[in-house]
Amino acid sequence: MTQVENGQPDRAPGREGRGGRRRRRDDALMVPDAEFTSYYGRPVIKEPAWGVPDVPGYLFLGGLAGASSVLAAGAQVSGYGELARVAKVGALGAISLSAVALVHDLGRPERFVNMLRVFKPSSPMSVGSWLLAAYGPVAGAAAVSDLTGILPAAGTAATLGAGLLGPGIATYTAALICDTAVPGWHEAHREMPYLFAGSASCAAAGLGLLTLPPAAARPARTLATLAAPAELVAKRLLLRRLGDIAEPYETGRPGRLLRAAELLTVGGLAGAVLGRRNRAVSALAGASLLAASALTRFGVFEAGLATARDPKYTIIPQRRRRDRRGMN
């Protein structure tokens, strides 16, 4: 009687002895080193067909737009007219660019209108398309009315309407990327929406701080002081949740992007607080927060792609789950 030898490193093609070797801060969260088998090291899942910079750019711009509309509504009600205007114009500009990025990323751009063929709650992209279709015109009306002075009452209504839809625009993109088979996104689905809300708010606050004197941008400063710590905490929790799958978030190019983003967020937060009377410091803080938000989105996006590309991120957690259940 013969048997196929099991558990030998040279048994099958692609059996690699790597996977989860990196030391992490918290040893209690370390998962034991795992050997795993793959088919010639080929990925199990397909890397998402979404292009860089279109899609990560959209994650950033959509967040900037949505949170800017929230900031615009808050600023308008509390009497910060200049900030409200900047935020409304920023929202319109960002959402217009997003739309271009989204259509450009389609394999068949001329069929973009098919996005509104059905409404499917099971598809975050369908939900997002309808959200964008509702939000875009409202955000546009708010900005145009503010700039031209036409129909001020309708403009105020549009400002509030966009402020209501804005949080959806800023956060649904978390569902968009987490509702995939990509381990580095899917397994982070409990934290990603908060990270995205924080990152979007930092971007919107950053735009206000960058373009206006500190006295006129007070709500933006308040937003930054709330959002930046929230984002940093959400990111920590996200990495902790991911465990071994967090590796690409901490190494390589996405790791560098995310580290830079974190430094800029911390610096931007400090600058926003300290620069309340200094235009230059305040503006620099604003620019830092904007850049941090963009880097965060590119970092999260590319880290996810890295977990799709390497089969270990798919196979090891699933193998562990299967073994725990005692299947076979």
Next chain:
Amino acid sequence: MSVSTSRGAPFASGPADGGLDPAARSGYADHPPRVGFFTDTSVCIGCKACEVACKEWNAVPEDGLELTGMSYDNTVGLGASTWRHVAFIEQPVVAAASTPAPAAAEGVRWLMASDVCKHCTESACLDVCPTGALFRTEFGTVVVQDDVCNGCGYCVGACPFGVIARREEDGQAHKCTLCYDRLGAGMEPACAKACPTESIQFGPLDELRERAALRVADLRAGGQAQAQLYLDDPDDGIGGGGAFFLLLDEPEVYGLPPDPVVTTRDLPNIWKHVGLAAAGLAATGIALGLGRRSG
């Protein structure tokens, strides 16, 4: 526009379904039995007739002509222009330590397996498709409508098996249709028709599952301890595959995920957290509005 789920349930293509098959759940009142593939890899000889037949029948374009060095596998994997893929694995076989084995049984064992779209009961590609291009057929299979797909690529990252992909030439997503056109004419899919060893078996899913259970029991009784069925269980992470497999080693050896779970099972939870995050952002906006400007 229609508020439809393009023949899927509101949140996912198949939460607890009360015993309904996917076609019934998708709204087909009177439909043929669910059909699928049982791929018995223990009798696959690696001839790739399935790959060729699929390409010929479905007019699938050329997908690369490089030599990979991966045993006899130069097809590499499923993709937009590869709807059947034969995997080749060469494994060293050694005699069990306890039982002296005849020398002839030592050496290399070949594993060959023809992979295909699983036509999942709970289908991620179908769930996430924003245009309704992907739909559930009356046979319980999952098919892309070429005239609707706008190439958004969402299905590509959603599939837990890496089956569906976007084709460079036309920018659209493509995958196995389980020969929807042939099914409609009462014929079996081209790959199953061409398979010379009946490694690829086509038929009503219920019958295939019964047949597979007998086959795996036979193999195990014959000493193939690692023989296992893959995606045959309606209680697994995809609600069972419309295409399922008999494997002679662990799924990952063949490039298959060991414990796939359809991503949309977590979607209610994902939406919950998105909702909470959005509510937090809205509350922040209200708080900002309450702070009056001073000076």
